[in-house]
Amino acid sequence: MDARRRGELDASLRSRLDAQLGDAHPLARVTWICEQLENYVERWVGFGALSPSTAPTGRGDELFGVIQVGAALFSDELRRLSTDAAELHEAWQRFARTLSRPGMPDSGTAEELKMAFADVKAALAAFAADPVAGEEGSGASIAPSPPSTRSRTGGSPPSALNP
């Protein structure tokens, strides 16, 4: 996927995030992008599972490219969340390493990427359910900042993700 196309998709995703959750709690933003990323991973894995002829298509594979775009935004938003939750960061690093492995996209790693993402989703759900406990696991003791009252979506952090 060329830089122009990647830029278009990145701009679209960021603008939708800001339009829907502009002032929302950082955890709500991370949760939103996690849901988008799940869609992208499932589409990519889904096409690979249809038949060998629908497996990843190399450097021009837009379904893989949009996963990379979503992952970059997730990383940005995770930094904004400013959490030291070890389980979440570790799961995210495993996913990021799988995504950037030499040879990707490769159909042989589709299931591995899917499983790595499932770990991220589970870790985020656990953190969302109990942010303080998530921080305690890493030795930190900070809690998420208070939600904004200006958010169009309510601003409160989501209580949990649907696993």
Place this chain on the structure above:
Amino acid sequence: MKAFAESVRALLASLRSRRGAAAGPSAAGGDATVLREGETRLAVVHGGRIVAQTADITLSHAELVQRTVGALPEGAWVGTLRKSAGVVVAMNSRTFYGNQLPAPAPVLDAVRAAFR
């Protein structure tokens, strides 16, 4: 009367498309769009033709439907299509159908009439 309703629906889809997603191309509306290898679209097929599609693959299928046709018409299909190994293939929307199976043959015919 049915044809008129179809025309109105297509016009509405076209107007809505200006907010980010596009209507067509239609199987009856001209030459097929040639996709690059790996190029991907989200699309809605109804009545044997593509009534909405977008290259903005950051969208969910639900958002595509909401932005273009409002609600998925009875008998319509929504999913993802892409060119892979030189062939345009289409896959059901998991959100709408609960599976990621290949699109039904009539849908694939409509997709391949519009994209190659």
